[in-house]
Amino acid sequence: MTTGVRRRMGVEERRQQLIGVALELFSRRSPDEVSIDEIASAAGISRPLVYHYFPGKLSLYEAALKRASDDLAARFVEPREGPLGARLLRVMGRFFDFVDEHGPGFSALMRGGPAVGSSTTNALIDAVRQAAYVQILSHLDVQDPPARLELVIRSWISLAESTALIWLDGRRIPRAELEKQLVHDFAALAAVSAAYDEEMGALLRRILKDEPADGPFADLVGRIVALAS
Known part of the structure; x- marks a missing residue:
């Protein structure tokens, strides 16, 4: 998993990265226990940027x-x-x-x-x-x-x-x-x-x-x- 590293990505590349990060976190703990802040940190981006690609945790979970x-x-x-x-x-x-x-x-x-x-x-x-x-x-x-x-x-x-x-x-x-x-x-x-x-x-x-x-x-x-x- 990428942590703490920021680099520019295209929209679809960033979406796929967030899905991968979320899936890895969800595979270790129940999705209810994983916060958007954790997902953002693991992806190396800010919390508001996560919401730029997904309206909320539910939509990211569904993806x-x-x-x-x-x-x-x-x-x-x-x-x-x-x-x-x-x-x-x-x-x-x-x-x-x-x-x-x-x-x-x-x-x-x-x-x-x-x-x-x-x-x-x-x-x-x-x-x-x-x-x-x-x-x-x-x-x-x-x-x-x-x-x-x-x-x-x-x-x-x-x-x-x-x-x-x-x-x-x-x-x-x-x-x-x-x-x-x-x-x-x-x-x-x-x-x-x-x-x-x-x-x-x-x-x-x-x-x-x-x-x-x-x-x-x-x-x-x-x-x-x-x-x-």
């Missing part, structure tokens, strides 16, 4: 949130190569990288913060969830998802969010275990849905036939068999 939401949405992009379980595990690794790097900001966004409830914030959160949903559909090679599949995917995305928030409160469970558990959760949600619907059953069988014996889905099956024995 920082937009950059963060674009970053988070990109974490769900994964090449369609290899078994689904391994792909989802890599996605969860990048998702928790983001949560780890932006803990207080991620928590403030989901639980409460200066922009929570605003139309801008809600739209950004919805856009991330939709991007994740579209990516999962792509990996399943489904264009027109049935209602049960949509329920499975959207429920899983919500579960990933809530799991990350709980993990941030003390990090009491090893992160790697949670990443694998969430992949198992996806398979479990799909399996329960498949038990009620033949279309979901066919989809699940198609997924599982490409899964290797050492993959996360096979690991889940082994754990369940061990419990039942």
Whole structure:
């Protein structure tokens, strides 16, 4: 982060600098705890100059949130190569990288913060969830998802969010275990849905036939068999 250094910047360059500075501060503390004075000091400019580029902290927070939401949405992009379980595990690794790097900001966004409830914030959160949903559909090679599949995917995305928030409160469970558990959760949600619907059953069988014996889905099956024995 640049501190105490003044230099002339173009309007857009200065705006992007302030967004970056704010995002770095928000990633370490809740946005409610970060003042405009701190942002100005970290950027090496005066408080009035911050207001020249942003009308207030809310607008700066929303701009920082937009950059963060674009970053988070990109974490769900994964090449369609290899078994689904391994792909989802890599996605969860990048998702928790983001949560780890932006803990207080991620928590403030989901639980409460200066922009929570605003139309801008809600739209950004919805856009991330939709991007994740579209990516999962792509990996399943489904264009027109049935209602049960949509329920499975959207429920899983919500579960990933809530799991990350709980993990941030003390990090009491090893992160790697949670990443694998969430992949198992996806398979479990799909399996329960498949038990009620033949279309979901066919989809699940198609997924599982490409899964290797050492993959996360096979690991889940082994754990369940061990419990039942």
